[in-house]
Every structure is written in structure tokens, then in C-alpha cells.
Amino acid sequence: MKRKIVLLGSTGSIGTQTLDVVRNYRQELKVTALAANRNVELLEAQIREFGPSKACMFDEAAAAALRQRVSDLDVTVYSGMDGILELVRDEEADTVLTAVVGMIGIRPTIEAIKAGKDIALANKETLVCAGHIIMPLAREMGVSILPVDSEHSAIFQSLNGEPVSKIEKILLTASGGPFRTKTYEQLQEVTVDDALKNPNWDMGAKVTIDSASLVNKGLEVIEAKWLFGVDVDDIKVVVQPQSILHSAVQFVDGAVMGQMGVPDMKLPIQYALFYPDRLPMSEKRLDLAAMASLTFEEPRTDVFKGLPLAYRAAHEGGSMPTVFNAANEMAVKKFLKRQIRFLDIYDMISSAMDHHRIVADPTVEDILEAEKETYEFLESRG
Incomplete structure (x- = not known):
């Protein structure tokens, strides 16, 4: 059928x-x-x-x-x-x-x-x-x-029916984006063209900028909290520059189950459309023997502040994740139009979050109002 x-x-x-x-x-x-x-x-x-x-x-x-x-x-x-x-x-x-x-x-x-x-x-x-x-x-x-999303699909596949109570930690991977090794001082000079050069993934402009700022990974942390019913502090972001391990789950007995493959969004798309079945794909295969290395790093949260801001939004809850998201959307639009610098994205998000008065259990109308108020606040700052 x-x-x-x-x-x-x-x-x-x-x-x-x-x-x-x-x-x-x-x-x-x-x-x-x-x-x-x-x-x-x-x-x-x-x-x-x-x-x-x-x-x-x-x-x-x-x-x-x-x-x-x-x-x-x-x-x-x-x-x-x-x-x-x-x-x-x-x-x-x-x-x-x-x-x-x-x-x-x-x-x-x-x-x-x-x-x-x-x-x-x-x-x-x-x-x-x-x-x-x-x-x-x-x-x-x-x-x-x-x-x-490739990361959440990988977590879903790694769980494979295991109960949430057996999860010790979700290991959410990130490529690190094009600025992974840059210093804070170097980030002050990066351009829109620099930020649009994601090393591994084919994405739209908005998501590519979010990947460069690690805001995208912060959004994925909050998303994973809801998808898998875990505490946000049980989600750990790990930088995996080759984008081969798409995410993993660490269980209470110490076992780590992960999903690996070449960076290709068609795999998680097809998996979602045919779940629980798996159908053949003609795309390129992962050749482990040909890989030079598979490396992992801690995210540099002192430089890429989108990630700690996301954890803050998740902890404060209510309407605050909406403000985090809305402020980032406006900041990215301004950056793509070359109206602000890359690091100004973090300043816009932080100031909007500081200004906001949280609605504890927002309705859809409250969510849309929080978005509108965030836009108006940031526009008023010029």
C-alpha cells in the first residue's frame, strides 16, 4: 500500500x-x-x-x-x-x-x-x-x-526500542561548521560568504548560518529534549568534524550505540517515510577502511555562544525558547543582508532573552506573541 x-x-x-x-x-x-x-x-x-x-x-x-x-x-x-x-x-x-x-x-x-x-x-x-x-x-x-534531522534520526535509530529510562546520555554530534578552529578575534572579521561554506552538509542559507554559530545545535538540543523525553542536562553536544557519526546514545550500562553514514540528508528522509522498514538506497556508502580518522572534540562554548544560550533557554523554559529562536531568526536575516557582523548574532539573542518576561505554559497565541514582541524589541534597538 x-x-x-x-x-x-x-x-x-x-x-x-x-x-x-x-x-x-x-x-x-x-x-x-x-x-x-x-x-x-x-x-x-x-x-x-x-x-x-x-x-x-x-x-x-x-x-x-x-x-x-x-x-x-x-x-x-x-x-x-x-x-x-x-x-x-x-x-x-x-x-x-x-x-x-x-x-x-x-x-x-x-x-x-x-x-x-x-x-x-x-x-x-x-x-x-x-x-x-x-x-x-x-x-x-x-x-x-x-x-x-540527521542527528535526531540517528538517536531514534540508536534507541531502537530501548526505554527512555535506560538512557544515561544522548550524544548529539555537530560538524563544528566552517569556523570550528577560529578564535573569537578571527570571528569578528568573517563574512557572509565565509559562513555559507559548510564543509559537509548541503543546507539552505538560514540553517547553514545557524550551523556556523552553533545555534542550530542549540535548537537541536531543545528539540531532542522533547522528542526523546530526556532532561536537557542529559544531552551532550560533541563535535565530530567528519560528520560520519550522526549522533549516539549512551545507556546506563555504559554501552554507546550510534548511527554512522556518509553525510546525506536523503537517508534520514527515506528512513522517516518508510519506518519501520528499510529500503535500498543507491547513494554512496561509508567505507570505514578508507577513513583516515574519526575525531571528536568538545564544543568551544566560550566562543560559540549560541549553544550555552540555548541551554539557558531550555532551563528557563516556557516562552524563552521562542525568544531564543525568534531573536536568532532576526539576527540571521540581518547578517545575511550584511547589516550586522557574525558575532552580533549572539548579542541580539542575549539581549532579547534578558528583556523577556517568561510565560510559563504558553499557548500557540502566547508563542506567536512572544515572537512578535521579540522582533519589535530588536527593531527598536536599531
Whole structure:
């Protein structure tokens, strides 16, 4: 029986790689709906190739343009958040893969869970900001949350049915990014072009900058806390520059189970879509004998302050992870526009967190309000 997928964020890095997986398994996978922000040309091409019955563009003008371009096809084009919510309720689909970037992923994920859909999760903000809502709701509705991030997929695979009570520590790996060996003084001079050169992974601009600052790893720590039901202090970040060990679990008896492989996002995507089955992949294989070395380092939290700020946000809880995430989003946008320096990202996050008054158990409305207030505060600083 075919697995039927709604793909949110189909024109981004994760979305396009998901469609690569679908191309390889057309007999087993069917795309029923596609959603993107404003890349009309690419979404049109995807619609023509994969034949979904529904599509959505978040941008209203882009949706109007898309409707005109696919008027010869049997596809309904929606727009905005209401359109995305319509897609995730699609009765034909059984799985929603959320590959959108940002807070936009929260409401569709909640709606999809309420509609009984399994979630293949590639949107960090969903659990970082609303994990206290998402995970209990998923348990109540009896749906699966399957991680698509390579690190969380590796942890999920390493657990392999072991109970959470047997976990001593989660070992969350990081490549260290392009600035891994740079000093604080050297980081004052790095450029946007420097930061966009991730040594191992093919990612979008936002995630690549987050990887360079280690904010991405901080977001993954908070996400792992919710996904696996562990205390944040039981999650240890380890730098693994070759990106071969994608993460591991240390159990109470001292055994360490990890998942290794070449850096390729299609593996965790395919694993999430076919879980609990494993299907062949034609991608490059890991050759252990050919590897010169496999090295590990402590993260340099005195320099890369995104990680300790994330732990602070996780400890303070409530609406603080939302502020951490929102402040970083605004800072990265400014950095990509060359309006601030790389190290200013940390200053913007820290000042927003210092300013915020925590809401202990935020609703979705509280989360969105905290995001809005964070943006307004940072804009007021100039």
C-alpha cells in the first residue's frame, strides 16, 4: 500500500531531497499535496512531475501566479496559512512532512496531528517553541513523530526500542561548521560568504548560518529534549568534524550505540517515510577502511555562544525558547543582508532573552506573541 504524503516546504533543501526519494520509490510513495512560500516556477515543475491534487503558496501573489500557470491541470491551488491547514487535513494523506523553516510550521503540525496524520518532522521550531503542546497531543491522537534531522534520526535509530529510562546520555554530534578552529578575534572579521561554506552538509542559507554559530545545535538540543523525553542536562553536544557519526546514545550500562553514514540528508528522509522498514538506497556508502580518522572534540562554548544560550533557554523554559529562536531568526536575516557582523548574532539573542518576561505554559497565541514582541524589541534597538 502506498504511503501518501503532504510535503510542506517542497522547494527548499529538505523538500527537494524528499522528492528525490519519491522519484526512486514511485510505486511506494505518492505526493498528494505540495506547499511552498513563493518559488512559483519550481513548484509548478513539481506539480507537473508529481501530480498532487492540491498545492499551496504561502505568498498570495505567488499563489495567483501559480493558479494561472497550472490552469490546465487538475490541481486546486490554495494560499496563506488557511491553505496550508487545508492541505494537512487532506483525507487522502497519511503522513505530513514538515520541511518549512520557522514558526510557520507550528500550526500546520498541530492541525495535522488532530487530523490523525503521522508527522515526519524537519521543522525545528515546532518542538523548540511548542514541544509541550505537540508531544502530548501526538500521544493523545496516537500518531508518530518521526525525526527527519540527521542527528535526531540517528538517536531514534540508536534507541531502537530501548526505554527512555535506560538512557544515561544522548550524544548529539555537530560538524563544528566552517569556523570550528577560529578564535573569537578571527570571528569578528568573517563574512557572509565565509559562513555559507559548510564543509559537509548541503543546507539552505538560514540553517547553514545557524550551523556556523552553533545555534542550530542549540535548537537541536531543545528539540531532542522533547522528542526523546530526556532532561536537557542529559544531552551532550560533541563535535565530530567528519560528520560520519550522526549522533549516539549512551545507556546506563555504559554501552554507546550510534548511527554512522556518509553525510546525506536523503537517508534520514527515506528512513522517516518508510519506518519501520528499510529500503535500498543507491547513494554512496561509508567505507570505514578508507577513513583516515574519526575525531571528536568538545564544543568551544566560550566562543560559540549560541549553544550555552540555548541551554539557558531550555532551563528557563516556557516562552524563552521562542525568544531564543525568534531573536536568532532576526539576527540571521540581518547578517545575511550584511547589516550586522557574525558575532552580533549572539548579542541580539542575549539581549532579547534578558528583556523577556517568561510565560510559563504558553499557548500557540502566547508563542506567536512572544515572537512578535521579540522582533519589535530588536527593531527598536536599531
